[in-house]
Amino acid sequence: MSEYQLYCFAQSGNAYRAALMLNLIGADWEPIYVDFFKGGETRTPKYRAEVNEMGEVPVLVDGAKKLSQSAVILTYLAERTGKFQPDSEEARLEALRWIIFDNQKLNGFLGPYRFLKNFARPAGDPAVLAFLKGRIDGYLAILDKRLAKAPYVLGDRPTIADISFCAYLYYPAEEFGFDIAGTHKNIGAWLDRMKALHGWEHPYDLMPGYPLNL
Numbered sequence: 530m531s532e533y534q535l536y537c538f539a540q541s542g543n544a545y546r547a548a549l550m551l552n553l554i555g556a557d558w559e560p561i562y563v564d565f566f567k568g569g570e571t572r573t574p575k576y577r578a579e580v581n582e583m584g585e586v587p588v589l590v591d592g593a594k595k596l597s598q599s600a601v602i603l604t605y606l607a608e609r610t611g612k613f614q615p616d617s618e619e620a621r622l623e624a625l626r627w628i629i630f631d632n633q634k635l636n637g638f639l640g641p642y643r644f645l646k647n648f649a650r651p652a653g654d655p656a657v658l659a660f661l662k663g664r665i666d667g668y669l670a671i672l673d674k675r676l677a678k679a680p681y682v683l684g685d686r687p688t689i690a691d692i693s694f695c696a697y698l699y700y701p702a703e704e705f706g707f708d709i710a711g712t713h714k715n716i717g718a719w720l721d722r723m724k725a726l727h728g729w730e731h732p733y734d735l736m737p738g739y740p741l742n743l
């Protein structure tokens with residue numbers, strides 16, 4: 530058995546953060562497929578009792594330990610391996626500041642936007658989508674401005690803050706109806722830099738469940 534197991538599915542950008550980190554650090558890991566769409570697995574009493582009481586992916590299994598929340602998983606793996614770890618206490622707090630912004634704001638809005646547009650039945654209300662899109666545009670501008678200053682979120686080298694921000698940003702532009710990399714040149718160049726890292730893989734290749742058969 531691999532050293533780590535990750536509960537995940539291909540369409541989850543939240544899970545992609547953890548899967549990407551595992552691949553970038555060269556960890557020995559395997560995915561455990563969670564049937565979110567058809568089986569509603571995250572909402573079953575069994576999943577909540579045995580895997581994650583919060584009813585979410587990703588969940589990282591390391592022996593007897595089970596960790597959820599991608600920010601916790603990224604922090605755990607960075608502390609264990611020293612890889613993608615910010616290099617001072619000040620930098621660690623700065624990374625945490627951006628990771629919380631990412632979780633709550635940028636990818637916190639992009640995830641539901643993409644879900645409502647592609648997967649929700651009935652499809653998302655246009656007024657809700659317009660509200661989310663307005664917020665997303667504002668958050669993308671903040672990240673784009675930040676990345677105008679340095680190649681990575683915290684400076685000259687990639688850290689867990691960068692990996693967190695990758696969550697939904699490599700999914701196809703058609704799934705959003707707008708082209709993030711094409712319209713935000715600093716984000717586009719940064720996504721190319723992240724993609725060039727050894728071990729990078731696209732979420733649809735890294736996690737099971739694509740294509741989706743609904």
Ligand SMILES: N[C@@H](CCC(=O)N[C@@H](CS)C(=O)NCC(=O)O)C(=O)O
Pocket residue numbers: 540541542543544571572584585586587597598599600632640
């Ligand atoms: N802040 C969490 C968000 C996790 C999350 O929302 N995961 C979604 C999938 S993308 C989920 O498992 N949802 C379960 C449900 O709605 O039942 C993280 O970063 O790990």
